[in-house]
Amino acid sequence: xxxxxxxxxxxxxxxxxxxxxxxxxxxxxxxxxxxxxxxxxxxxxxxxxxxxxxxxxxxxxxxxxxxxxxxxxxxxxxxxxxxxxxxxxxxxxxxxxxxxxxxxxxxxxxxxxxxxxxxxxxxxxxxxxxxxxxxxxxx
Numbered sequence: 001x002x003x004x005x006x007x008x009x010x011x012x013x014x015x016x017x018x019x020x021x022x023x024x025x026x027x028x029x030x031x032x033x034x035x036x037x038x039x040x041x042x043x044x045x046x047x048x049x050x051x052x053x054x055x056x057x058x059x060x061x062x063x064x065x066x067x068x069x070x071x072x073x074x075x076x077x078x079x080x081x082x083x084x085x086x087x088x089x090x091x092x093x094x095x096x097x098x099x100x101x102x103x104x105x106x107x108x109x110x111x112x113x114x115x116x117x118x119x120x121x122x123x124x125x126x127x128x129x130x131x132x133x134x135x136x137x138x139x
Contacts, residue, residue: 003016003098004097006092006093007090007092008063013117014115015077015118015119015123017096021079025072029047030048047076054078056087060089062124071091073093074092081129097115
């Protein structure tokens with residue numbers, strides 16, 4: 001099975017490729033004004049992806065309280081969720097790994113040490129995911 005290897009700070013993670021629509025370089029982000037119905041949403045940024053605005057969540061900001069470092073290896077991972085798109089900013093998101101799901105118990109060994117397999121609910125609670133998708137519906 002194919003996985004994208006990425007980092008959140010010192011943590012090393014793998015996301016199954018079947019969840020990923022595309023991995024793109026950091027793009028200019030657009031800040032949107034949030035009304036009262038979106039105040040609980042962890043993002044106020046979107047980017048233009050193939051003619052539509054996609055909400056973006058910085059995983060380092062959520063987990064570490066700081067934005068992802070702006071490097072060539074920092075990417076936006078465009079994922080599909082409930083027939084909508086969401087962008088996840090992650091550091092070192094440039095390597096694909098071929099591993100079997102049973103290799104994770106709960107960690108697998110990768111090129112830089114231990115890697116934890118994650119899915120969207122492991123990265124963001126459901127209310128964050130749903131809130132971010134409300135932003136997409138109303139750019």
